[in-house]
Amino acid sequence: MRKIYSKLMENLLSGKFVYTAEIEAGKTTNLEEIVEKGKMLKNYVTAINVTDNPGACAHMNPLIPSYVIQRDVGVESVYQITCRDRNRLAIISDLLAAAALGIRNVLAITGDHVIFGDNPEAKPVFDLDSATLVYLIRKMVDEGVDLAGNKIEGEVKFHVGIAANPNAVPLELEILKIARKVKLGIDFIQTQCVFDIDVAKEFLREVRKFNIPVLIGICPVRSIGMMKWYIKECPGGIKIPADMQERLIAARKQKGKKAVLEKSIEISAELIKELRKTTNAAGVHIMAIGFEHVIPKIIEHSS
Amino acid sequence: MIVLKQKPLDWILEAARSYDNILIVGCNGCSGIYQVGGEKQVKNLKMVLEMALKIRFGKNINVETCTLLRQCDRDLVASSLRPLVKRIKENGAIISLACGAGVQTVSNVFPKVVVIPGCDTLFVGMRTKELGEFNELCRACGECILFETGGICPLTRCAKGLLNGPCGGMREGKCEVDPTRDCAWALIYERLKAQGRLDLFLKFRPPRDHRVSASPRVWRGE
Structure with missing residues (x-):
């Protein structure tokens, strides 16, 4: 049993x-x-993820908001790290800084390819991948050394999560990939958006053997265009059941644009209720970038 | 094979127009096999060069030609080209229709002669379709793992070069970067499954030692 360093981990295991x-x-x-967003979410969530150059768009280094959220809002952060933009030296140095600043949760991901981003001419790095990043974090936390075995002064206290896609086809391939990382030593799994309860259930069944807490990804949509983007273009592919699509389209037709989001809040809450009632999911991770104000509503409706 | 493509004719003309004597050197290795810089292409380029320089710039030039078995063979280049290089001594240049290694071998053997690359070197690959589609297969990483990955190189064929793939962008076996392209890790999964070696898919590969493939690489034999 590993030591518990964070509230998130404590709650995931509770x-x-x-x-x-x-x-x-x-x-x-x-x-x-x-x-401000952190304050709005504070009383509803255990932790807030800060994304690392999402969609390969150059943003502020997520370590800073991750720290500020903990310091000024008083809610734990999950510092996301992709392997796309930095080599192992830069990642080790960022992780040391994160540890020094009291970050306790890290999500290790590969990262979308640079061609999707706002500087598509950039050189993709991928010196590490999500598995070798987990391997690095384990070395830092468990052995107090970096990748080459150089000793680190002071303790490194991180819980490391990985991303997974329950919608993946073939799913077996996704499960084997998770198995590889479970062997390295991960603390939690956070999934890509799930709209289909059966997709969530099958995934949870398949990963049960690993005994790792799973946060199912919930993504409300605010337009029909966004719904279609998930189905057709989102990297990894997302399944949205036909009847759910119809409900959203009907809301749009009957009550106009704004009704799509209202309907989506209702659907997301239903999905969460179903997850709470019928699965062993440890929780949900709600992604509503740009319209975070719906997150408290979804949580209120689902509990 | 090394896959290459000929540079645009206008580019070659611009580079060659100030010379009076040109020696076009083809290569029957990769370049010849892929019909980019073999004997036939050397002859064609000679004809086009003479014609175009005359029509566009009113210039008559002397064009010699030679196609080598392999242009990356230093001894072969030295012995075959020496007499021809003498013939282009007065304001002359060589156009090489080989890969970058061929161009540099020629330049290395005849350091005083200007060598114009007539081709762009693309990658190490294979022709996969009759109508001339070529795919990159090997990045010459210096540490071959093909035995463990079902004969499919993830370092080269995965858009992110992942050694522990696939990434989360894999979509029904296709690559997030180009949905018309297969995800290398999905291919590896299928191949290993077919070979009854799926246990290899679970193998974790630690971070690569990039010193193995840090340029410029030198091999001194063992």
Whole structure:
């Protein structure tokens, strides 16, 4: 049994249903908006993820908002790190800084390819991948050394999470990939958006053997265009059941644009209720970038 | 094979127009096999060069040609080209239709002669379709793992070069970067499954030692 360093980990292991949310650092020099969003979410979630150059768009370094949220808002952060933009030296140095600043939760991900981003001419790095990043974090936490075995002064206290896609086809491949990381030593799994309860159930069944807490990704949509983007274009592919699509389209037709989001809040809450009632999911991770104000509503409706 | 493509004719003309004597050197290795810089292409380029320089710039030039078995063979380049290089001594240049290694071998053997690359070197790959589609297969990483990955190189064929793939962008076996392209890790999964070696898919590969493939690489034999 590993030591528990964070509230998030404590709650994930407690059997209590956990809510987490996500915010973007943004292409900005302004931290106030981030603090405001954090304050709005504080009483609803255990932790807030800060994304690392999401969609390969150059944002403020997520370590800063991750720290500021903990310091000024008083809610734990999950510092996301991708392997796309920095080599192992830069990642080790960021992790040391994160440890020094009291960050306790890290999400290790590969990162979308640079061609999707706002500087598509950039050189993709990928010196590490999400698995070798987990390997690095374990070395830092468990052995107090970096990748090459150089000793680190002071303790490194991180819980490391990974991302997974329950919608993946073939799913077996996704499960094998998770198995590889479980062997390295991960603390939690956070999934890509799930709209289909059966997709969540099958995934949870498949990963049960690993005995790792799973946060299922919940993504409300605010337009039909966004719904279609998930289905057709989102990296990894997302399944949205036909009847759910119809409900959203009907809301749009009957009550106009704004009704889509209202309907989506209702659907997200239903999904969470179903997860709480019928699965062993440790909680949900709600992603509503740019319209975070719906997160408290979804949580209220679901509990 | 090394896959290459000929540079645009206008580019070659611009580079060659100030010389009076040109020696076009083809290569029957990769370049010849892929019909980019073999004997036939050398002859064609000679004809086009003479014609175009005359029509566009009113210039008559002397064009010699030679196609080598392999242009990356230093001894072969030295012995075959020496007499021809003498013939282009007066304001002359060589156009090489080989890969970058061929161009540099020629330049290394005849350091005083200007060598114009007539091709762009693309990658190490294979022709996968009859109508000339080529795919990159090997990045010459210096540490071959193909035995463990079902004969499919993830370092080269995964858009992110992941050794522990696939990434989260894999979509029904296709790559997030180009949905018309197969995800290398999905291919590896299928291949290993077919070979009854799926246990290898679970193998974790630690971070690569980049010193193995840090340029410029030198091999001194063992």
